[in-house]
Amino acid sequence: GENVEQHPSTLSVQEGDSAVIKCTYSDSASNYFPWYKQELGKRPQLIIDIRSNVGEKKDQRIAVTLNKTAKHFSLHITETQPEDSAVYFCAASINDYKLSFGAGTTVTVRA
């Protein structure tokens, strides 16, 4: 099955700086890559996603890039704010529905 690795496991950034989280996947058939954000004690929520026919997607301060050849994708958060502090999960899927999640990255934004 699909195996998704995520790095780093923890990330501490100064408010206003950028944060980058990287993921790799094993199944070359995967074609859908969502990112979920989970605040402490809350449910995961989709923040951005990308398909394999697109190399980059941006939504305000967040962006995701995909390198199909290398089988890796990344989440970029610019101008970080305290409300960006959360656990971020990357995922990969071959059919939009069966998601394989990475282990998560705990992001802490220091004021």
Next chain:
Amino acid sequence: DAGVIQSPRHEVTEMGQEVTLRCKPISGHDYLFWYRQTMMRGLELLIYFNNNVPIDDSGMPEDRFSAKMPNASFSTLKIQPSEPRDSAVYFCASTSWGGVTQYFGPGTRLLVL
């Protein structure tokens, strides 16, 4: 819409007891997912349904776990007998055909003593 509804929100039980977790998906959604979240194993997909039919149960850990979806508005995840290693947060999520965003419920925090 009230979103995905799960019950109970918290469950404490003793090893060997049967546990039943319940989920009501968002109205109109025809995909339903059950996930388990632990510190050690992260967020794992256990099983998912489409139009009440189980599509992939390869994530179900063992025969002690079973899931049903008797109709479009209700699903259960049952653990019998429960063991301490089953302690986790269990999430239910739903989405619609053609949509990809999975909407998660608030989760059920299960503690097996």
